[in-house]
Amino acid sequence: MDDDERLRGCAVCVQITQQMERAARECHRSEETDARVKLRRHVREAHGRELPWPVW
Ligand SMILES: [Zn+2]
Numbered sequence: 022m023d024d025d026e027r028l029r030g031c032a033v034c035v036q037i038t039q040q041m042e043r044a045a046r047e048c049h050r051s052e053e054t055d056a057r058v059k060l061r062r063h064v065r066e067a068h069g070r071e072l073p074w075p076v077w
């Protein structure tokens with residue numbers, strides 16, 4: 022199992038990612054940024070790894 026599979030199997034990651042995608046879809050930029058920050062912090066604390074910022 023690689024890192025990505027482990028992240029996909031994590032309920033918290035899935036939940037925050039969904040929140041982030043919904044906010045992005047509805048153009049709630051601050052909510053999206055919020056979720057992104059939350060996800061990064063969670064991944065760092067729970068999975069011990071750094072998420073790269075997406076490149077737009
Ligand atoms: Zn997670």
